[in-house]
Amino acid sequence: MPVSSSTSFTVDITGTTGMRTGEWAEGEEFLILPDRREGSHQAAARIRLLMAETEDGEPLFQPSPVRRQTGEVTVAEVEKRLHLRAQLPHPVLELTDPAGVVTARVRPEQPGTPEPVSFRVTDAGNRPLATFRRSPSRLGRRAYWRIEPADGSPPVTGHRGTWPGWIGFVLTFPLWLAFAVGSLLVALLTLGEVTEMLVWGAPKRVTWRRRWAPPITGNALDFRYLRTGYRWNPRLLDARLAYSMAALHYFHKMHRD
Numbered sequence: 001m002p003v004s005s006s007t008s009f010t011v012d013i014t015g016t017t018g019m020r021t022g023e024w025a026e027g028e029e030f031l032i033l034p035d036r037r038e039g040s041h042q043a044a045a046r047i048r049l050l051m052a053e054t055e056d057g058e059p060l061f062q063p064s065p066v067r068r069q070t071g072e073v074t075v076a077e078v079e080k081r082l083h084l085r086a087q088l089p090h091p092v093l094e095l096t097d098p099a100g101v102v103t104a105r106v107r108p109e110q111p112g113t114p115e116p117v118s119f120r121v122t123d124a125g126n127r128p129l130a131t132f133r134r135s136p137s138r139l140g141r142r143a144y145w146r147i148e149p150a151d152g153s154p155p156v157t158g159h160r161g162t163w164p165g166w167i168g169f170v171l172t173f174p175l176w177l178a179f180a181v182g183s184l185l186v187a188l189l190t191l192g193e194v195t196e197m198l199v200w201g202a203p204k205r206v207t208w209r210r211r212w213a214p215p216i217t218g219n220a221l222d223f224r225y226l227r228t229g230y231r232w233n234p235r236l237l238d239a240r241l242a243y244s245m246a247a248l249h250y251f252h253k254m255h256r257d
Contacts, residue, residue, distance in 0.1 A: 006219070008035035009044060009243075010229040011250040024049050024091055024255060032243050035229070042098060045239075047247040049091040052111040090116050093251070095244050104129060104240040106248055121150075121244055130241055132248060145249060147208065147220075147241055156220045156237060158208035158249075206249065208237070221245060 014029040032045040090113065093106040102124045108116035109131075119132040128150040137143035137160065147156040204225035209218045220236035223229075223246070232242045 006222075006231050006233045008229055008231050009033060009246070010035075011047075011246050013254070024088065024251070026051050026091075030247050030250060032246070044098065045103070045243045046096045046100075047243070048094045048096070049251070050094055052089055052092050052108060088114060090114060091251075093244060093247055095240060095247070104244050106132065106244050119248065121241065123240070129238070132245060134252070145206065145208070145245065147237070147245055149238075149241070154210045156208045156210055158206040158221065158223075160204065160206055204253075208245070210236075223249060 010033050012031045012033055014031060026049065028049045030047040030049075031043045032047070034042075034044050089111065090108045092108070094102060095104040095106075096102050104124070105122050105126075107120050107122070109118040109120050110116040117134050119134075121129040121132060123129055130150050131148045133146040133148065135144050135146070143160040145158045147158075149155070204223075206223045207215075207219050208221040209215075210220070213219075218236070219231070220233055221242055222231040224231075230242075230246045232239075232246075234242075
């Protein structure tokens with residue numbers, strides 16, 4: 001029976017190890033949680049973070065052991081966390097259904113690098129599903145995530161921020177600059193402990209759609225920063241690709257942005 005409307009979900013992390021250390025942890029999981037207002041309370045999928053391996057089956061990187069945090073955080077500890085985060089390779093994402101069956105894997109096409117720009121998505125039988133590509137922002141060009149399905153259908157691209165959002169940001173830049181200075185002062189005074197309390201920055205909404213697709217009805221996947229959730233149209237994007245893309249975007253937002 002065809003699905004006639006979009007559905008909402010959030011991506012949530014099951015542990016706090018990565019948030020405490022600045023590193024992602026082997027075996028750490030993300031949950032795809034449907035909007036409770038739609039009547040479902042069970043996770044629609046799970047995503048495990050796995051270390052990429054060499055051809056010999058050896059891990060590309062050995063994470064440092066997790067230490068229990070005691071007392072105040074020093075500047076040296078903050079610098080060490082940033083250094084660890086900068087050198088830790090990007091994980092492989094493994095998507096499973098509610099029964100624990102693997103349905104897709106997302107592997108960096110540049111293994112061993114912290115910020116790869118392309119990812120190969122395969123199903124449980126290692127058959128190609130799509131390629132995910134990430135392009136950082138450049139002068140006059142918005143950053144984007146692109147889904148290129150393996151079946152040859154048109155790519156689905158999600159640019160960071162809408163044009164109205166960017167125009168509004170430019171017009172109110174002096175105000176954002178004041179927020180930035182305030183955030184920097186707070187970070188210096190608290191050694192970076194409460195910078196998350198201040199919300200400022202460039203537009204973060206990402207809407208994935210095919211080229212020339214109409215707004216709203218043509219949105220395959222939509223992330224809205226203030227709502228911290230995703231809205232997905234099952235008629236326009238396979239569930240495995242939607243969940244994998246959302247998890248990858250969430251990981252990048254949490255560890256890289």
